[in-house]
Amino acid sequence: xxxxxxxxxxxxxxxxxxxxxxRLHLMEPYSSLDFFGLEQGLDEDHxxxxxxxxxxxxxxxxxxxxxxxxxxxxxxxxxxxxxxxGVFGANLPExxxxxxxxxxxxxxxCQELERGDSGLRSFVSVQGSLVMWPIFAYxxxxxxxxxxxxLASGEKIGCFGLTEPDFGSNPGGMLTTARRDxxxxxxxxxxxxxxxxxISDVAIVWARAExxxxxxxxxxDSPGFSAPEQKKKWSLxxxxxxxxxxxxxxxxxxxxxxxxxxLKAPLSCLTQARYGIAWGALGAATACFHEGLNYAKQRxxxxxxxxxxxxxxxxxxxxxxxxxxxxxxxxxxxxxxxxGEVNPDQVSMAKRNNVELSLETARVxxxxxxxxxxxxxxxxxxxxxxxxxxxxxxxxHDIHTLAIGEALTGLPAYR
Ligand SMILES: Cc1cc2nc3c(=O)[nH]c(=O)nc-3n(C[C@H](O)[C@H](O)[C@H](O)COP(=O)(O)OP(=O)(O)OC[C@H]3O[C@@H](n4cnc5c(N)ncnc54)[C@H](O)[C@@H]3O)c2cc1C
Numbered sequence: 001x002x003x004x005x006x007x008x009x010x011x012x013x014x015x016x017x018x019x020x021x022x023r024l025h026l027m028e029p030y031s032s033l034d035f036f037g038l039e040q041g042l043d044e045d046h047x048x049x050x051x052x053x054x055x056x057x058x059x060x061x062x063x064x065x066x067x068x069x070x071x072x073x074x075x076x077x078x079x080x081x082x083x084x085x086g087v088f089g090a091n092l093p094e095x096x097x098x099x100x101x102x103x104x105x106x107x108x109x110c111q112e113l114e115r116g117d118s119g120l121r122s123f124v125s126v127q128g129s130l131v132m133w134p135i136f137a138y139x140x141x142x143x144x145x146x147x148x149x150x151l152a153s154g155e156k157i158g159c160f161g162l163t164e165p166d167f168g169s170n171p172g173g174m175l176t177t178a179r180r181d182x183x184x185x186x187x188x189x190x191x192x193x194x195x196x197x198x199i200s201d202v203a204i205v206w207a208r209a210e211x212x213x214x215x216x217x218x219x220x221d222s223p224g225f226s227a228p229e230q231k232k233k234w235s236l237x238x239x240x241x242x243x244x245x246x247x248x249x250x251x252x253x254x255x256x257x258x259x260x261x262x263l264k265a266p267l268s269c270l271t272q273a274r275y276g277i278a279w280g281a282l283g284a285a286t287a288c289f290h291e292g293l294n295y296a297k298q299r300x301x302x303x304x305x306x307x308x309x310x311x312x313x314x315x316x317x318x319x320x321x322x323x324x325x326x327x328x329x330x331x332x333x334x335x336x337x338x339x340g341e342v343n344p345d346q347v348s349m350a351k352r353n354n355v356e357l358s359l360e361t362a363r364v365x366x367x368x369x370x371x372x373x374x375x376x377x378x379x380x381x382x383x384x385x386x387x388x389x390x391x392x393x394x395x396x397h398d399i400h401t402l403a404i405g406e407a408l409t410g411l412p413a414y415r
Contacts, residue, residue, distance in 0.1 A: 030058060030115070032286045035324045038331050042104070049105045053085055053112035061116040066376040068238040072231065074123060075238070076199065083154030087113070087124050089132035096136065097149030104334035107279035111330075114280035115287045118386035119239030121280040126195045127151060129273035131158030131204055134215060137268070138259035143217065147202065159200040159227075161191035161244045162266050168193070169399050170414075171206070172263050176246065178207035178214055185209070185256065187216060187249040193393070197227040197242025204257075205246065206266045215260040216251055224249040235389040271344045274394050275337060278350035279330045284387060285323050285358035288380045292316065292365030295372070306368065315364050322357040329353060345407035352400035359387040 032039075042050070060081060068075050082088070086099035087109050094100040101109075106128075114121035132151050135143055150156040167173040176189025187207050197203065203218045203225070218225055224247040229240060257265070293316060296307035306312050329350045336342040362384035366373040374381050391397050399414075406412045 030054065030287075030290060032111075032115075032283075033289055033320060033323055034327070035320055036328065038327055041331070042108075045101075046105050046108055049086075049101060050108045050112060053087065053109050054115070056081065056085055057112055057116040057120075061120060062379075065117050065120075065238055066382065069117070069119075069382050070237070070376060072233070072237045074119065074199070074240050079154045079157070082120075082124065083152070085109075087128070088152050088154060089128040089136070089148065092128070092132055092136050092148065092152075096144055097152040098132070099152075102334075103275070103337040104331070106276065107330055107334045110276040110280035111283035111286075113283065115283035117238050117382065118280070118284055118390050119236045121276070121283070122195050122236065122239050125273045125276045125280070126160055127158055129276055130160035130269050131202070133272045134160075134204055134257060134260065134265070134269045135217070138215065138257040138265055139217075140254070140258050142254070143257070147217070156201040157196055157199055158202045158204065159194050159196040159242070159244075160266075160269065161194050161197070161203050161205045162270075163191060163193050165190060165192045169396055171266065172213075174206065174208055174213070176205065176207040178209040178216065180209070181250070184250050184252055185216065187218065187246045187251065189246050191244035191246075193230070194227070194242045194244050196240055197244055198229040198240050200227065203227070203244055205244065207246075212262045213265070215257040215265055217255045217257070218246070218249060218251055219255075222249050222251065235385045237385075267344075270394055271347050274347045274351040275333065275342075277390060277394055278333060278347065278354045281351075281354040281358040281387070281390060282323065282326050282330055284383045284390075285319075285326070285354075285361040288358075288362045288365040288383050289316075289319055289323060291378060291380050292319070292361075292368045295365075295369055295378075299370075312368065315368060319361045319364055323361065326350075326354040326357050345403055348395065348400040348403040348407075351394065352397055352404070355387065355390050356397060359384070359391055362387055 060078060064075055089098040090101045090109055091103055091106040092098035110121050113124055132148055135147050151158055162171050164174050164176060176191065179186045187205060189207060201220050205216050205218045206213055207216060220227065226245045227242045229242050233241060296312050297305055299306045333342060333346060333350045336346065362380055365380045366384050369378055369380060372378055376382060402413055
């Protein structure tokens, strides 16, 4: 059965009366900016995926996201519904319980999820691109059979532990170690800024062994393993971020990803996730653009709608142009990925460009909303804060600049 056919319409949640402006805004039907008619090139399956995720985000996620953002929680009660959409590991094969979508469909999913919140897209990106994909690409058949269906159905949640307190942009310096002891491995170290860590059943932990960097599937109940939550974030608040602490954690050799050798293994996972971010960021950008355009048409200043002033039109024209350039890049990237021709530098360029334009869109629209722009009854301020994290994670803006610079010149300028 097609995963999306399991999705049935659900009742629309009502806003408390006090949220009048949010209710007004969110009930307006959403249609993404598509200035060049790119969506006309989508086939029926793509449109079905896009529409199903879009409807779910509108009906089930947007009504609750602001309260989760305020509380610093992720809506765990929605995980089953997210799984029913078929979005966990959506571009992995059906034989492992996944949807088997192509990469354009996967991109559209990320775009629609991030229209809701970058925390929602992060949840799905980590589960699919950073946990399921490495198991699919580097795992044994036994690991695939055991973990992929459970992760696809949302029965199990995973996280990806690469970053450490002293090594983010340069993960090759990692201090976490994996020491061979008979048939087992003993892991020691500390990871930081790990999405979903506290709520995970399994962590993919990257550690330095004598042979080089290796990846391990560490189950959350392993003695010596803990994942305390990192609090006091003002960005990606509707997403759980954690430390991973590994103190003499013993795992069998069957928990090692046998195909993962060296730093290129975790970096290849990041390329998968960055692909999703390049699309996802456009969802945040179009959410803000839509909010800004509607607001400017309705808000009367100096006796006429804000949208009728040249300054406002210049802002909207600039944003629409940048978003359209980002969409062209994402669609082309999707086609290259489906043809098996995409390279990591192209993914770097798209991640860098599309996150930057989204952050810029959020900042400009935040301004256009005036004081309302700082209220959680509107979406743009929340997207703006989230996108600061997206600008930094999965390779900072600078690191992608250097990757493109190296691709162009042949000269690495990282050190
Ligand atoms: C909300 C959130 C969720 C995250 N989730 C995960 C996760 O699930 N798993 C995971 O492993 N990690 C995760 N991360 C970590 C993220 O990937 C790192 O924060 C990121 O790679 C940057 O590393 P850093 O924070 O150590 O910054 P640093 O590497 O210390 O960078 C600091 C500054 O220096 C600049 N810089 C670094 N190197 C150079 C250079 N060579 N030349 C010029 N400038 C340079 C950077 O661009 C940046 O501006 C997450 C981070 C956040 C904020």
